[in-house]
Amino acid sequence: MSRITELRNLIIKAKHAYYYSGEPMMDDAEYDALEDELRQHSPDDPVLKIVGAQVPAESMLTKARHSIPMGSQSKVNSENEFRTWCQRNDVGPIHASVKGDGASAAAYYSNGRLVQAISRGDGVLGEDITANALRFKGLPVWVESEGRPFNGAVRFEVILTVEDWTRIDPSRSKNPRNAGTGIMGRKNGLQSDFLTIFAFDLDESRDGTPYNFATESEKTARLAELGFSVMPHTHCSDADEAVQYFKTIAQTRNELPIWIDGVVMKINAIEKQVELGVTGGRPKGQIAWKFDSAGAETVLEGVVVSGGHTGGLYPTAQLRAVDIGGTTITNASLANYDEIARLDVAIGDSVWVVKANDIIPKIIRVTERPAHRRAILQPACCPFCGGEVGRRINVAGNDGVIIECRNLNCEKKSTGKIRRWIASLDILGVGDVVLEAMVEKLDLTDAADLYTLRERGDELADLLINVDRDLKLGAKRATSILDAIEATRELSLSQFLGSLGLDHLGKRRVEIMISAADGALDELTAWRSGLLRDASFAAGVGVPSIGAEIQDGIDSMSQVIDKLLDAGVSITTGSAHGTAEQPELTVCISGKLHSGRKKSDYQEPLLAIGYALVDEVSKGLNFLVLADADSGSSKAEKARKLGVQVISEAQLIEMVGNFTSQESVSKFELPIQTSIVSKPQKENAMSKATTPLSVDASARRFEFVDDKSAKFWEVDVIAESVEVKFGKIGINGQAQIKEFETTDAARKHAEKLVHEKLKNGYQEVVQGAYQKVSQAPAKPVPAPVKPVSVKAKSSPAPEKSAPSSKKVCISGKLPSGNKKADYEAPLLAAGYSLVDDVVHDLAYLVLADPAPMSSKAEKARKLGVAVISEEDLQVLLHTNP
Ligand SMILES: [Zn+2]
Incomplete structure (x- = not known):
């Protein structure tokens, strides 16, 4: 285009924009300059003579x-x-x-x-x-x-x-x-x-x-x-x-x-x-x-369920063979069971099948519904593992259209371990939706496949991540994901092993084991040599009783490890770096130990190998130490249910290494100090919200009761997933799990859900308090903690009625026969003050039976005060006066 033509185009377009659209393309001075330039080239230009709108x-x-x-x-x-x-x-x-x-x-x-x-x-x-x-x-x-x-x-x-x-x-x-x-x-x-x-x-x-x-x-x-x-x-x-x-x-x-x-x-x-x-x-x-979008009519002869790598169960239509565009079609996608309902399609129907481009053939409508048609039934359990099935939660947090297998170990799934790899190495941009699409459509089977995606950048960019909206991942996001993956090609040994998704083997644990092994575990080959099957070696590196299990895990990943190395993932040697965000490894010691040692005696040595001593058995606990490791006590039971390893004191001693008894500090202060330092502070922070007894890793329960319904809703954040359970009070209810990229995201989501429930009139109930009413499984019950004898005099009691102290009110007759006054000293020791009235800043109201709706209980709940039982109080204080 010559400059004159260009000027004419610009002038006409600008004029038009000015007169017609009300959105000027340029300001007056710019426009005048264009006309001047054109006038210089062509004084009598027809374009200069155009007046008004086009x-x-x-x-x-x-x-x-x-x-x-x-x-x-x-x-x-x-x-x-x-x-x-x-x-x-x-x-x-x-x-x-x-x-x-x-x-x-x-x-x-x-x-x-x-x-x-x-x-x-x-x-x-x-x-x-x-x-x-x-x-x-x-x-x-x-x-x-x-x-x-x-x-x-x-x-x-x-x-x-x-x-x-x-x-x-x-x-x-x-x-x-x-x-x-x-x-x-x-x-x-x-x-x-x-x-x-x-x-x-x-x-x-x-x-x-x-x-x-x-x-x-x-x-x-x-x-x-x-x-x-x-x-x-x-x-x-x-x-x-x-x-x-x-x-x-x-x-x-x-x-x-x-x-x-x-x-x-x-x-x-x-x-x-x-x-x-x-x-x-x-x-x-x-x-x-x-592009081929031809179709043909045929008969739907049956439906089989095919399993995706992410656990999705997809109905696939078996068709009477038909030719479309030169290929013989015998099966077609039916998308999902909602789609089946929408199409109102059943076995025996005549259907119209299209083969849209390179996508697999699809049934788009029913052309005839004979009398003898048979309904297509949703699978009642996973056809591959027999596991429980349910609807996959969609991005909006609602029930989606895809039926999925809920068994984490289902043979059909490969998402879980890839997800752990991604989360563990902070590979950004790969949320659940993207990962599932990647696994499903790009046929990823393990983490090593992530490192071959570079060559498949176009396929990745093309990845359909929202079928309904026809939304693709796009080149930009694909590139950033590929860059993020690329950035994890050089890993420390702890990052490498700790991200494989093996039980008991996170990054922090690998680091600790490497440092405890004193050179014996510095190389990947050592980890693959079977060394960990040696019980005393395993104990020496802090994994008594689970060394063989860890070794099995590593062995089972042998192929993937090789594949990762082949794909160009390299392990940098040298000291492992500790990461502050890593969750602490924890040990709980319960009951009287055979050696006569106190729990506190183990605190220092445990800290030295990276373990913190805690008082409660909860999810995420690494070891529970009992005098009798085979004990069938409720604590041991609970630990086993939660997948916590139960070990003996002998194993503990092996674990902490060349351990010599330390001077025990004080017979009385330590237990209560631990409780002041670790638990109540957390609760203090939480009690500002309406979540007084929320303890990490145990479900929070909410209930809604009116004339028509009595239902509960429970939420629990476990690592990166949010587990929700709901149903009628008294039954087990339905569970749903939604996973997030980070623990933080999971927590935020849970908070949001809690907020919504509270807004909808649900009331939080203290775990344990309602246990008699509902027959829900034992999971949320706080473990009965063995009473520790406390003498108030020897405790460093905080000043009475310190302004920051949290208030507890005990009301009515207590089941134990204890008097209110009996709790005063232990409460003080734990930083609480005992008050007589239900007031707004009360931390807990203790009632013999927290369930009934007494006026005091009502008032407390209205004020967001947690109503707890005496038993809960004892758990809280780790004491029984
Ligand atoms: Zn399954």
Whole structure:
């Protein structure tokens, strides 16, 4: 485009924007400068003489007649059909251009100026879209060549490019064709400047007579020369080349900046096209080869369940064999059980099956429902492992449409370990949805496959992460994920082993074991040598009784470890780095020890090997030490249920190494100090919210009771997952697990849910208090802690009624026969003060039976005060006066 033409285009577009759209393209000074420049080049320029608006304001969308009708093309759907067309018409060289998936229209030019643009309509009568077209990209409003203004018509496709689509509709809710067509037909012109045209046909008149182009190639070159953007195209010397071009386009269509639905093939020689003529409005010399979306009718003979790597259970239709586009189809996707209900499809029905491009065939509708049809039933358990099934929670946190197996160890799943690898190494950008899509669609089987994704970047970018919205991952996110994966190619031994997702083997544990082994575990080969089966070696590196289990885990991952190394993951030697965010390893010592040692005696040595001493058996505890490791005590039971290792004192001694009895500090202070330092402080922080007894790793329970219903809702955050349980009070209820990328995200989600429940009238109940009422499993009950004898005098009692002390009110007769006063000293020792009234800043109200709705209990709950039993109080204080 010459500078003059460019100036004319800019001026006309700016004028139009100013008069018509109310969205000026530039300020007055800029505009004046353009006119001045044009005036210098061409003092009497016709464009300078244009006055006022380009198009009447009311013309938009009025009916308009095409001066030359817009034809349509015959379609073919397969190579066979295409070759038939080639042979029948003896085509010769072919001009092939991609077929944009947009709306077509024509623009008419007179003496260089765009005078009217008309949508295709029925080919003869369309709608005037001039006002919007003046703002389209790629459509010049002033056209000339070698000083001669252009006269004629240009036909084009109006397209919203993927880039612009993403810009105006980031959630990509509508596909670009619908979004683009919507914009094109807007009366107010809004967003018209986001549309791009791609010209594909031209009628040019020179000196008042139609100009005859010799070939399609010549025509396309002319369009480009005149300043129109044109569709990607190529010249093929024969049918074979055209077939090759089609295949290349079909494979790379997703990399194109626009959505396309096929390739338009035109006999290059226009004379030949004219010779062949037109049938039924369709020129015989042109054909649209559409990507295969052909369909056929067949009978649904059965449904089998196939299992995805993520545990999804997908119904697959078994079809009576049918030919679609040259391939025999015997099965098809039924998506999910909701889709089955929506289609109202049953076994025995006649169905319409389509094979959409490269996607597997799909049943899109039922064509006949015979009387003998059989309903398609949802699986009642996992067909692969027999595990429990349920609906997968979707991104919004609701029940999704996919039925999934809930068994974490289901043989069909490979998501779990990859997820642990990703979370452990902080690979950002791969949430559950993305991971599941990756595993499912890219067929990842283990973490090592992550490192081969670099070569499959296009597939990754193309990954459909929301089928309903047709939302793809996109190149940008794909690149950032690949970069994040790439950044984990060099790992320390602890990162490597600790991220494999093995039981008992997190990063921190590996670090501790390496340092305890004093060089014996510095190399990966040592870990794979079977060394850990040696019980005394295992005990020496802090894993008594589980060494063999860890070794089994490592051995079972042998193939994956090799695969990771082969994929280029390397292990950097040298000292392992400790990470502060790592959860502490914990040990709980319970009951009287045979040696006569106190718990506190073990505190220092345990700390030295990275373990903290805690008082409670809870999820995440690493070891419970009991005098009798085989004990069937409730504590031991609970520990086993939670997967906590129960060990003997002898094993503990092995674990802490060359241990010599330390001076015991004080017989009385330590236990209570531990309790002051660790537990109540946490509770203090929590009690500001309405969550007084919330203890990490144990479920919080909420109940809602009115005339009609009595239901409960429990939430528990375990590592990165949020476990929710709900149902009628008195029954076990339904469980749902939702996983997050980080513990923090899981916690936040749980907090949000709690907030919602409270808003909906649920009341938090203290765990244990309702145990008699509901028959829920024992999980949430605080473990009965063996009373520790406490003498108040020897405790460092905080000052009475210190302003920061939390208040506890004990009301009514206590079941134990203890008096209120008996609790005063232990409460003080633990930083609480005993008060007589239920007040707003009360931490706990202690009642003989917290369940009934006494007025005092009512008031307490209203104030957000936790109502607890005497037993709970004792647990809280670790004491029994
Ligand atoms: Zn299963």
